[in-house]
Amino acid sequence: xxxxxxxxxxxxxxxxxxxxxxxxxxxxxxxxxxxxxxxxxxxxxxxxxxxxxxxxxxxxxxxxxxxxxxxxxxxxxxxxxxxxxxxxxxxxxxxxxxxxxxxxxxxxxxxxxxxxxxxxxxxxxxxx
Amino acid sequence: xxxxxxxxxxxxxxxxxxxxxxxxxxxxxxxxxxxxxxxxxxxxxxxxxxxxxxxxxxxxxxxxxxxxxxxxxxxxxxxxxxxxxxxxxxxxxxxxxxxxxxxxxxxxxxxxxxxxxxxxxxxxxxxxxxxxxxxxxxxxxxxxxxxxxxxxxxxxxxxxxxxxxxxxxxxxxxxxxxxxxxxxxxxxxxxxxxxxxxxxxxxxxxxxxxxxxxxxxxxxxxxxxxxxxxxxxxxxxxxxxxxxxxxxxx
Numbered sequence: 001x002x003x004x005x006x007x008x009x010x011x012x013x014x015x016x017x018x019x020x021x022x023x024x025x026x027x028x029x030x031x032x033x034x035x036x037x038x039x040x041x042x043x044x045x046x047x048x049x050x051x052x053x054x055x056x057x058x059x060x061x062x063x064x065x066x067x068x069x070x071x072x073x074x075x076x077x078x079x080x081x082x083x084x085x086x087x088x089x090x091x092x093x094x095x096x097x098x099x100x101x102x103x104x105x106x107x108x109x110x111x112x113x114x115x116x117x118x119x120x121x122x123x124x125x126x127x128x
Numbered sequence: 129x130x131x132x133x134x135x136x137x138x139x140x141x142x143x144x145x146x147x148x149x150x151x152x153x154x155x156x157x158x159x160x161x162x163x164x165x166x167x168x169x170x171x172x173x174x175x176x177x178x179x180x181x182x183x184x185x186x187x188x189x190x191x192x193x194x195x196x197x198x199x200x201x202x203x204x205x206x207x208x209x210x211x212x213x214x215x216x217x218x219x220x221x222x223x224x225x226x227x228x229x230x231x232x233x234x235x236x237x238x239x240x241x242x243x244x245x246x247x248x249x250x251x252x253x254x255x256x257x258x259x260x261x262x263x264x265x266x267x268x269x270x271x272x273x274x275x276x277x278x279x280x281x282x283x284x285x286x287x288x289x290x291x292x293x294x295x296x297x298x299x300x301x302x303x304x305x306x307x308x309x310x311x312x313x314x315x316x317x318x319x320x321x322x323x324x325x326x327x328x329x330x331x332x333x334x335x336x337x338x339x340x341x342x343x344x345x346x347x348x349x350x351x352x353x354x355x356x357x358x359x360x361x362x363x364x365x366x367x368x369x370x371x372x373x374x375x376x377x378x
Contacts, residue, residue: 023212024373038378043360045220050376064375066362071234071250071354102375120233 025094025104033063033103034090042080044069049083049091049105064102065093068119076117076125087111092123159285159317161238161245164353165345167230168322178322183341192304192334199302211370218371220358222252224274224298225291226311226327230343237353245280245287253356258289267292272307274298287315306333321347 035053047067054060067073070080083089089110093103107123109115117123170179188196206213223231234251245258258280270277270293278291291311296304314326328340362374 023207024371039376041360044356044358045361048360048362050378052378062377064362064373066373069251069356071356072232074354075233096373098372100375102373 022094022104024096024098026097027094029095030092030106031095031103032090032092033065034088035063037083037085037087037089038062039085040083042070047073047078049089049108051089051091061101063093065091065105066102067105072119073116076119076123078116082110082116083108158240158282159287160240161287161315161323162240164235164237164348164351165323166235166348166351167233168344168346170344178319178344178346180324180342180344184339186303186339187336188304189334189336196302196304203302206370213369213371218363218365220252220361222254222274223249223300224254225256225276225278225294225300226313226329227298227300228252228254228256229325229327234356235348235351235353236345245289248353250353251356252358264290264292267308267310272296276311283314285316287313289313289315300329304334305329305331308333318344321349323347 033051033053035051037049037051039048039050041048041050047070049065049067051063051065052060053063068076070078087110089108091108092106094106095103105118105122107115107117115124117125168174168178168180170176203213212218222228228249228251229236229247231249231251234249236250237248239246239248243260245260247256247258248254249256254274256275256278258278260280262279264279265277272293272295274294276291276293278289280287280289282288289312291313292309294305294307294309294311296306299305309329309331312328312330314324314328316324316326318324323345325343325345326340327343328338329335330338363371364374366372
C-alpha cells in the first residue's frame with residue numbers, strides 16, 4: 001500500500017490562554033456593569049469577581065465575571081487586594097453566549113479611578 | 129606509609145585538584161541560564177533577530193494524520209457553535225514536556241547547577257529536572273509520565289537536553305505522539321538576555337520526519353514567580369464534551 005504523507009502547518013505561536021479558549025463568551029459584544037462586589041476570588045486557573053447589579057427598576061441580578069489567572073492579572077497591574085467585598089466598580093465584559101449572567105472581563109474601573117485590564121489585548125496594557 | 133607512596137598520593141591529589149579546577153573553570157565559562165524567562169513574542173515591536181524562527185513542517189504518518197485532522201475539524205465546528213471541546217488543560221491537567229515550555233504568557237524559571245538544571249513552569253507549577261552528564265535510560269525503562277527523564281550536556285555554548293518517557297496522553301499543542309517520542313532541546317543565548325529553546329521531536333511511530341520548533345524567551349530580572357494551584361476550576365465538561373462555566377447566585 002502506498003503511504004501518503006500529509007504535511008500540516010504548525011503554528012509557532014504559543015497558545016494565548018493556558019486553560020481554555022474563550023469560545024463560551026461572545027467576544028463581539030461588550031456590556032458595562034456597575035454594582036456591588038460580593039466576592040473576589042484570587043484563584044487558579046482563573047480569578048473571579050462576583051457582583052450584584054441592579055437594573056433601572058432596582059431589581060438585583062447576580063453576575064459571575066471570569067478573569068485571567070493571578071499571574072496574568074499581576075502582569076496587568078493587579079493585586080490580590082485590588083477589589084474588595086462591598087466595592088462598587090464598573091466593568092466592561094464580554095457576556096456568556098448562553099445568555100446566563102456571566103462574562104469575561106475586558107477591563108475594570110476601580111472606585112479610586114484606576115483602570116485595570118485583563119491580560120494581553122484586554123484593557124490597559126502593562127509596561128514591558 | 130613510605131615516602132614513595134606518600135609522594136604518589138600527593139601526585140594523585142594534585143592531579144585530582146587540577147581536574148576539579150579545570151572542571152570548575154569549564155563550568156564557570158558555561159552560559160548561566162538561571163533566572164526567570166518570559167516568552168519573547170514576535171510581531172509588533174519585537175526584534176525579528178530575537179523572535180523564534182518559523183517552525184518546521186509537521187508531517188504525521190497517514191494513520192495519525194486522519195484522526196488529528198478529524199479532531200481539528202471537530203474543534204473548529206464546535207468553535208463556530210460557540211463551544212469548546214474538552215481537553216486536558218480544561219480539567220487542570222498540567223501540560224508536561226514539551227508543552228509546558230510555552231504556555232500563554234506564563235514565565236519559566238531555570239535553576240542551573242553543575243549537576244542538575246531545574247526548569248519550573250509557572251502555569252500549573254510544573255517541574256522538570258535535567259540530570260547533567262548522566263547516561264540516558266532506555267525508553268522501555270522509563271515510566272511514561274508528564275516529564276519523562278531528561279539528561280543534559282553542554283555542546284560548546286549550547287545546553288543540549290534529551291528527554292524520553294512522555295506518555296502519549298500528554299499531547300503538545302494537540303499533536304499526537306507515541307511512547308517512542310524523543311525530544312532534543314538546544315538552549316542557546318541569541319543575545320545577552322534572549323534565550324532560545326530549539327525543540328526537536330522524533331517519533332518513529334507517529335512522525336514521518338523529525339519536527340522542530342523554537343521557543344524564544346526574554347529575561348525577566350525582577351520577576352518573582354507566582355504560585356499556581358488549580359483549586360477553583362469552575363469550568364466543567366458537559367455530556368456532549370463541551371466546556372461550560374459554573375455560575376454562582378450570590
